[in-house]
Structures are given as C-alpha cells and as structure tokens.
Amino acid sequence: MGLDLANLIAEPKLITELNPSEVDISYKVPSGSLCVLCKGARMLCGKSRCPIIVRLSHYVRTLVKVKGLNLDGSSPPSVFVGRFGYPHVFVGPLTPPVHGDTSMMDTPELWFGKSIDEIAEIRLSLIRGNFRVRVDQPIGSNKLLDEVRDLALSNFSVEVEMFFRKKPGGVFLVDDEVQPFGASAPIESLRIGSLKLDYRLEKVYSDYDLKASDAVLELYKSNIPVSKIQRAFSVGAFGEYRRRRLVPTRWSITAVDSIISNTLMENIRENPIINEYRVYESDYLDNRFEILMVPDAWSYESIEAWYPGTVWNPQGDRVVMYGDYEGFGGRTTYADMGGCYYAARLAVTEKLTIERRQASVLILREAHPGYIMPVGVWQVRENIRNALRKPPLKFNRLEDALEYIFYKLSIPKEVWIRKSKLLKQVLHQRKLTSF
Amino acid sequence: MVLRLTMADAKTLRNILTSLSALVDEACIIADEDGLKVKAMDPSHVAMVDFEWSKSAFEEFEVDKPTTIGLNLEETLKLLRRMGDESLELNFDESVGKLEVKLSGRYKRRLTIPTLQLTGEEIPPLKIEFDVAAKITSSCLTRTVADAATVSDILRFKATADKLIMEASGELGEITVELDKTSEALLDLQVKQSCSASYSLTFLEDIVKSASNLAGTVNLEFSTDKPLKLNFEILQGKLVYYIAPYVE
Numbered sequence: 001m002g003l004d005l006a007n008l009i010a011e012p013k014l015i016t017e018l019n020p021s022e023v024d025i026s027y028k029v030p031s032g033s034l035c036v037l038c039k040g041a042r043m044l045c046g047k048s049r050c051p052i053i054v055r056l057s058h059y060v061r062t063l064v065k066v067k068g069l070n071l072d073g074s075s076p077p078s079v080f081v082g083r084f085g086y087p088h089v090f091v092g093p094l095t096p097p098v099h100g101d102t103s104m105m106d107t108p109e110l111w112f113g114k115s116i117d118e119i120a121e122i123r124l125s126l127i128r129g130n131f132r133v134r135v136d137q138p139i140g141s142n143k144l145l146d147e148v149r150d151l152a153l154s155n156f157s158v159e160v161e162m163f164f165r166k167k168p169g170g171v172f173l174v175d176d177e178v179q180p181f182g183a184s185a186p187i188e189s190l191r192i193g194s195l196k197l198d199y200r201l202e203k204v205y206s207d208y209d210l211k212a213s214d215a216v217l218e219l220y221k222s223n224i225p226v227s228k229i230q231r232a233f234s235v236g237a238f239g240e241y242r243r244r245r246l247v248p249t250r251w252s253i254t255a256v257d258s259i260i261s262n263t264l265m266e267n268i269r270e271n272p273i274i275n276e277y278r279v280y281e282s283d284y285l286d287n288r289f290e291i292l293m294v295p296d297a298w299s300y301e302s303i304e305a306w307y308p309g310t311v312w313n314p315q316g317d318r319v320v321m322y323g324d325y326e327g328f329g330g331r332t333t334y335a336d337m338g339g340c341y342y343a344a345r346l347a348v349t350e351k352l353t354i355e356r357r358q359a360s361v362l363i364l365r366e367a368h369p370g371y372i373m374p375v376g377v378w379q380v381r382e383n384i385r386n387a388l389r390k391p392p393l394k395f396n397r398l399e400d401a402l403e404y405i406f407y408k409l410s411i412p413k414e415v416w417i418r419k420s421k422l423l424k425q426v427l428h429q430r431k432l433t434s435f
Numbered sequence: 436m437v438l439r440l441t442m443a444d445a446k447t448l449r450n451i452l453t454s455l456s457a458l459v460d461e462a463c464i465i466a467d468e469d470g471l472k473v474k475a476m477d478p479s480h481v482a483m484v485d486f487e488w489s490k491s492a493f494e495e496f497e498v499d500k501p502t503t504i505g506l507n508l509e510e511t512l513k514l515l516r517r518m519g520d521e522s523l524e525l526n527f528d529e530s531v532g533k534l535e536v537k538l539s540g541r542y543k544r545r546l547t548i549p550t551l552q553l554t555g556e557e558i559p560p561l562k563i564e565f566d567v568a569a570k571i572t573s574s575c576l577t578r579t580v581a582d583a584a585t586v587s588d589i590l591r592f593k594a595t596a597d598k599l600i601m602e603a604s605g606e607l608g609e610i611t612v613e614l615d616k617t618s619e620a621l622l623d624l625q626v627k628q629s630c631s632a633s634y635s636l637t638f639l640e641d642i643v644k645s646a647s648n649l650a651g652t653v654n655l656e657f658s659t660d661k662p663l664k665l666n667f668e669i670l671q672g673k674l675v676y677y678i679a680p681y682v683e
Contacts, residue, residue, distance in 0.1 A: 269478070297478035327637065328478050329460070421588065429635060430679040431480040435561055435662055 046308050048286075051373040054117060058124035063169045063183050065097040071127055071168070072161040074099045076106035077195075079152040080128055081234045083248035091235075091246060092130035092187060093151055095160045102157045108378030109225050112386055116285055119375050129162040129187035135236070135246040147190050152235040153201050159193030200224060205237045212239035216259045226346070227378065230256045250339070253377055257342035264349035265330060268298050271358040276394045277401040278359075281408065282387035286370030289383055290405045291348075294360040294398070294426050300348065301325040301422035302341050304365040305411050319411060325421040339377040340365075347384035362422045366409055398426060437502050438466050438527040441495045445523035445538055449515045450648045451488070454674060456508040457641035458484050463553045466527075467501040470672070474558050482638045483558065485675040492671035502529055505553030514546055561677060565656035565664065566627040567594040573647035573667065575620035576655075579612045580643045584636045586610055589681050591633045592657055594626050599655075603636070622652060630659045633681040642676050649674060 029036050035052060038044040078094035096102055104110050105122050114122075133145055140146060151158055168185035197205070200222050204215040215238035219229045234252035236244040247255065278293040303323030324335035335341040348361045363384065395401040402423075406413040417423050442448065455462050458477040465472040470490040476483040490496040504527055514536075521540035527533075527550075534548040583590045583603035593600040599621060602611040614621040642665065647653075650667035657663045660680050667674040 297480075299479070424588075425635075428681050428683055429481060430660075430662075430682055432476065432483055432561065432662060432677055432679045433480045433559075435563055435679070 046369060047372040048369045049372055054120050054372065055124060058121045059169075059183060062097060062125045062127060066127060066168055066183075069164045069167060070161060071095060071097055071129075071164070072099075072159070073097045073127075074102045074157040075151060075160045076102045076104070076126075077151045077154045077158050077231075078106035078126060079148055079231060079235055079249075080130070081246050081249045081252070082130070083250055085132070086248065087135045087245075088132055089135055089246060089248060090130040090132055091145065091148060092128055092184075093148055093160060093162065093190065094126040094128050094182070095162060096125045096182075097127065098125075099159070100157070106227065106231070107225065108227050108376065108382065111378065112284065112382040116370075116372060116375065120373070123375075124182045126182045127162075127168050128182060128184035129164065129190070130184055131187055133246070136244075137246075139244070144187070144190060147192055149235045149237060150195060150197075151192055152231050153197050153205060153237055154195035155198040155201075156196060158195045161191040163188045163190070198224070198228075201228075201232055201237070205232070208241035210238070210240070212243075213259045215239065216256055217263055220260050226256060226260070226381070254339040254342050257339070257346045257377075257381070261342065261346040261349040262330065264346075264353045265298065268349060268352045268358050269328065271352065271356050273297065274357045274359045276396060277398055278392035278394055279401055279404055280387040280390065280392045282383045282390075284383050284386065285375065285379060286368040287379065287383055288366040288368065288409065289387055290364045290408055291384065291387055292362040292364070292401060292405060293392070294362070294422075296360040296426070297328050298352075298358050299325070299327050299360045299422060299425075300345055301361075301420060302335075302337065302344050302363040302365070303416070303419055304337065304340065304367060306367045307369050321411075321415075321419050323419055323421075340380045343377045343381040344384050347381050347388060350385070351388040360422060360426065362420065364405065364409060364416060364420075366411060368410075437499050437529050438504075439495065439497045439525070440493045441522065441524045442493050443522050445515075445518045445521045447649075448523060448525075449512070449518055450645065451486070451674075452506075452508055452512055452515065454642070454645040454649060455484060455486065456512060457645050458482050458638070458676075460509055461505065461507050461551060461553060464504040464506060465501065466498050466504065468498060470496065476556065476558055477638070480679070481635065482642070482676060482678045484642075485677075486673065488672040502527070503553070504534060505551035506534070506548070507551060511548050514548060561662065563661055563664070564658065565661070566630045566658040567592075567599075567656060568623070568625040569594065569599045569614075569621065569655045570623035570652055571599070571614065571655065572620045572622070573643070573650055573653045575612075575614070576653055577643050577647045579610075580636060580639045582610050582612075584640055588636050589633045590636050590639055591631060592655070592663065593629075593631045594624070594657075595629045596626050597624070599624055630657060632657050632659055632661060632663065633683060634663050634678045635681055638678050642678075646674055646676070 034044040073095040075093050075095040080092060080094055082090040096105060105126060111119060131144055133142060137145055151160065164185040165188050166185055169183040200219060204210055204218060212233070216229055216233065230252050232238065233256055234247045234249050236246045274293060274295045276295060280291040282289045301323060303321060305319050305321045307319055322337045324337045324341050344363050352359060393404060402413065455473055455475065459475045462473050462475055470492065471488040473484065473486040518538060519540060521538040524537040526535040532550055534550055536546040536548065538544045579601050580590065583601070586607045586609065587603040587605040589603065591602050597615055599614045600611065602609065646667045649669045652668050654666040654668070655663065660682050662680060663678045665676045
C-alpha cells in the first residue's frame with residue numbers, strides 16, 4: 001500500500017524541511033496499522049512521540065545525499081549480518097555519506113547519554129550495502145565477503161565506496177516496531193581504502209586452532225570494547241579454521257555477552273559475599289533500572305516491565321512483564337527474555353569481578369512510554385554499567401532496601417514479588433545456618 | 436599407599452558421587468579407619484548432605500592414616516559416567532595428589548583424576564526436634580517431586596495423626612498426594628503434633644533424582660517451619676540430607 005509523504009506527516013514545517021520531492025521513495029504500511037489513521041499526529045499508539053517521524057526525517061536527510069548508484073564515505077567500520085534465510089544471509093558494510101573519523105557511529109559504548117533523536121540520527125545516516133552469501137563461505141572464496149571481513153576488523157574508520165545495483169531507499173516501511181536503520185541497497189562491488197587491523201584482533205584472526213570462545217575471552221582481557229569483539233565475531237573472524245562462519249549480528253551480540261559473563265561467573269562463585277544489601281540505579285531513554293544486590297551466594301534474575309505504548313508492547317492496555325532467573329550453577333537453556341538478559345548479566349559480572357565479591361543480583365527494569373523505539377541491547381548493557389559505576393545505596397535490612405526500590409519504581413511491590421523468583425527466595429527461604 | 440579400596444560394582448561409586456553433586460560442585464571426602472565420610476553444604480546454605488560409607492561396604496579397605504581427598508565432582512563424574520558393569524579399585528596417595536581408578540570388566544582400564552586442595556568448611560551439627568517421622572518409598576517421593584515441579588517451585592509437606600500430604604500449587608494448577616496407613620507407599624508414620632512446612636523443589640528434585648537410585652525407602656522428618664531431614668537407607672552407610680524451610 002502506497003502512501004504520500006505529505007499525507008503521512010501532518011506537520012507542515014517538517015515537510016518543507018525534508019523536501020520530499022527530492023527523494024524518490026514509496027511508503028509501505030502493514031495492513032491494519034494505526035499509523036495510516038494517525039499520520040504521526042494523534043498519538044494513537046500511545047507512545048509519547050511518533051517513532052516514524054523521528055526515523056523518517058533522518059532517513060530522508062541521508063538519502064538526499066546519495067546521488068546516483070554509488071556512495072562514498074567513511075565506514076566506522078560497521079557491518080551488518082542479517083538472520084533471515086539463515087544459512088543464506090544478507091551481509092554488507094554500513095557507511096554514512098560523510099568522511100573522516102566516524103568510529104563513534106558503531107561504538108555503542110560511547111552513546112550512553114545521547115537522546116533517542118541523536119541515536120536515530122547516527123543509525124539512520126548509515127547506508128547499508130548488502131549481498132547474499134552462505135554463512136560458511138570459506139575465507140578467500142568470495143572477494144566481496146573477504147573485503148567486508150577485513151573492513152569489520154579495521155582499527156580505524158575506513159574510506160569506502162559502494163557501488164549499488166539500484167538506488168538505496170526505494171521503500172520506507174511505516175511500522176512503529178522496526179529498529180532504526182538507514183536505507184539499504186544491493187551492492188555490485190566495493191572499493192576499500194587503506195585499513196589497519198588491531199594487532200590483538202589480527203593475532204586471533206590468524207590463529208586457526210583457537211576456539212571462538214577463547215578468542216573472545218582473550219580480546220576481552222586485553223580491554224577491547226565488547227562492540228568491537230562482537231563485530232569481529234559476526235564476520236566469522238574467530239574459531240577453528242573449518243568452523244568459522246558468519247554469525248547474524250543479533251546472535252553475535254548475545255553470544256559475546258554470554259561467553260564473557262559465563263567465564264566471569266566462574267570466578268565470582270569463589271569470591272567472598274558482600275556485607276550489606278545494595279541498590280544501584282540508572283534512568284536513561286525512559287528505561288528505569290533498579291538493581292538489588294543481596295549478600296548471598298551468586299544467583300541472577302532480570303525482569304523487565306513494558307508499559308503500554310512502548311516498543312515491545314505497542315497495542316497493549318496493561319503492563320507486560322518478562323523475566324528469567326538462574327541459580328548458583330548458572331543456566332543451560334536460552335533465557336526466554338533474550339539478549340537483554342545476557343547484556344545485563346555481563347555488566348553485573350564485570351562489577352563483581354572488579355570488586356572481587358559475590359552476591360545475588362536482581363535487575364528490575366521499567367520501560368516507560370518515552371522509549372519509543374528499540375535502539376539495541378547496548379542500551380541495557382550501558383545503562384547497567386552506568387548504574388554500577390556510581391556508589392550504591394547501602395542498607396542493613398532487606399526491608400529498607402526494598403522500600404527504597406519500590407518507592408522509585410511505578411509498578412507496585414506485590415506485582416514485582418509475584419514475578420520474581422529471586423525476591424521470593426530472599427524473603428521466604430530460610431538458611432540451615434539459622435537452626 | 437595411603438588409601439586403597441576395592442568394590443565389586445563400580446556404578447555404586449558413581450551414584451554416590453552423583454548424589455553429592457546435587458548440592459556441591461566440589462567435595463572433601465574424608466577417609467579414616469571407619470570408612471569414607473562427606474559433609475557438605477550448598478553455597479547458599481539452604482541444604483546439606485551428611486554421608487558415611489562404612490568400610491564393610493568395600494571388599495577391601497586399607498588406610499594408613501586419616502586423609503582427605505578434594506574432588507571436583509562435575510569433572511570426576513564426566514570420567515566416571517562412562518563406567519559400566521565393572522569392578523573397581525581406587526588408590527590415593529596424598530603426596531602424588533592424584534586419584535587412581537582401576538576398572539576391570541572384560542578388560543582393564545586405569546583412570547587418574549586430579550584432586551583439589553580443599554579446606555573443608557566447618558559445618559556445625561543441626562539440633563532440631565522433629566514432630567513428624569514418616570517412612571515412604573523413594574519411588575513415591577521421586578514421582579511426587581517431579582509432578583510438583585511442573586506446577587511450582589515449592590513443595591508443602593503436611594502431617595496429621597494418620598495422614599501424610601504433599602502438595603504444590605501454581606498458575607498451572609494444583610497437585611496433592613495423600614498417603615495414609617492403607618497406602619502401599621507409606622511404610623511408617625509417627626506424628627507428635629500436626630505440622631506443615633514447605634521446601635524448595637529445586638533442591639528436592641536434585642537430591643531425590645540421584646539418591647533414589649541408592650535406596651528403596653526414605654525416612655522423612657520435619658516440623659512446622661523447620662528443616663526437612665531426608666534419610667535414605669543405603670547399605671552399610673548413611674545418606675542424610677537437610678533442607679531449610681521456605682516460610683510463607
């Protein structure tokens with residue numbers, strides 16, 4: 001279903017600014033979507049602002065800079081590996097139409113504190129070139145893939161020229177659930193400027209006997225940012241030679257978070273237990289986090305509550321809650337909650353590792369309506385890292401710690417307790433040592 | 436040689452270690468002239484195991500002086516899981532620091548297992564008066580625990596003068612198992628006063644799954660909001676677990 005841009009955006013000022021006649025795109029709306037009725041003006045979805053308008057303005061701004069069938073710019077570097085059609089996936093570099101040092105654009109560790117508009121601007125100004133390839137395509141058998149892999153491993157931004165088969169853009173999906181992404185187009189070929197690999201990355205890249213998980217740990221120990229390890233992981237730069245393969249970006253993020261935190265947990269289990277109840281907190285992009293540390297053996301639980309109108313609860317009329325728990329021994333099944341569980345677990349295990357302490361950790365998250373579009377799992381990791389950088393509030397009694405937490409959160413205490421396995425344990429499970 | 440023992444059925448050792456691994460990853464086994472002993476508490480101090488194996492349980496049992504063997508149970512079980520119908524000889528020398536396991540069935544195999552330097556946690560004895568003592572078949576307990584785990588994390592034990600009730604409830608539904616003197620599964624029931632207490636199924640599941648392989652019956656003892664004692668009757672030894680209550 002086509003839609004006129006001028007029709008979609010009711011606000012005249014924005015329309016003039018964007019000058020839609022300059023770009024040639026059509027708009028696609030899922031059937032039954034409220035967006036057609038709303039046109040960004042009536043807030044029918046319940047979000048505090050229209051995510052489509054936020055996205056569209058940046059989308060169009062970038063698109064007008066792409067003239068013809070090629071684009072040159074400086075890739076941060078950034079590479080996206082899709083998951084649809086696995087093991088035949090779309091892969092390709094992301095490049096903005098600007099030159100110079102763009103590395104910040106693919107380093108989420110540096111984004112904490114930016115507004116949702118700034119993040120949308122960063123992500124939507126990256127134009128994605130893509131081509132389809134099998135995930136286990138061997139090194140050296142596909143020139144385009146080899147170039148993309150090298151690009152992903154570069155230590156600095158790389159000058160890239162992408163030659164497209166057709167003009168990027170074309171169709172803009174009007175759907176309030178899609179993650180922010182710039183325009184994309186199939187690529188014919190690439191031209192890549194000089195690049196330099198990080199020597200630590202190069203070392204594991206050229207080690208054909210090192211397991212992928214050991215490579216991840218080695219890089220993490222030498223202080224390489226998680227986002228960089230994950231990027232290299234997704235292009236299949238690690239592991240035993242015959243087992244190397246592309247890993248969809250989304251899976252690679254969770255794989256790296258999970259591998260690192262699993263290893264940190266092994267040491268945490270040996271550490272002395274903290275001496276008091278602690279509360280850490282952080283509030284960013286309308287995501288409110290309260291973190292409770294209990295002086296007890298390691299266990300971990302993460303629960304998130306989505307308000308109606310937020311990203312993962314767009315049509316609901318009540319708060320939806322998800323959560324996952326693991327005991328001292330860890331878990332063997334994938335957490336239903338998905339990537340956020342592992343991203344948060346990484347931030348928590350980092351903190352306990354630095355302090356050389358052990359605790360039971362509960363993460364409570366409320367996503368309020370200001371969180372209008374998903375920005376990525378990094379938001380959870382960095383939000384929690386931010387909370388844990390600050391000194392905690394310390395309490396001698398559990399009751400006082402809980403009273404503080406539930407004063408700060410909007411959802412009532414009883415609802416959280418009903419949902420939380422860890423809280424129930426702490427409140428009701430007695431110890432043999434007290435008999 | 437500090438410790439040397441032999442037994443006809445190697446699988447028993449594997450089952451014993453599995454039942455210890457329900458609570459702890461590492462165990463400190465004490466060997467002295469009476470036999471083998473392990474006392475261990477899980478890291479969150481909710482459950483503990485008290486295990487003794489008399490020297491009469493072994494065909495041969497020789498020990499020079501009391502000695503402790505620290506084992507990583509998970510790693511050890513990875514090796515022992517592959518044991519079949521074989522007889523077993525076990526040697527340990529503190530100065531070498533390795534446990535040597537010789538298995539003989541149709542042919543002979545020899546495994547060496549690294550040991551750990553563990554400082555065994557001092558576990559104070561529990562002083563609890565129990566109001567209820569019940570003897571039930573371990574298959575009944577295994578079944579009840581598995582059923583209950585499908586609906587809840589907690590299993591409630593109730594006892595009246597002539598009945599033992601185990602029940603669990605959750606969002607999915609409720610499960611009640613009622614045993615009285617006519618039930619085949621209930622072998623004995625002594626009740627000083629009516630009691631009710633709840634315990635974590637996480638621990639119960641792990642314990643029952645491994646210990647019921649070793650004993651046909653189990654003695655349960657509990658009181659209202661006090662720990663649960665599970666005494667599995669094994670041959671020439673004792674295998675006792677305690678679980679702290681879940682108080683609602």
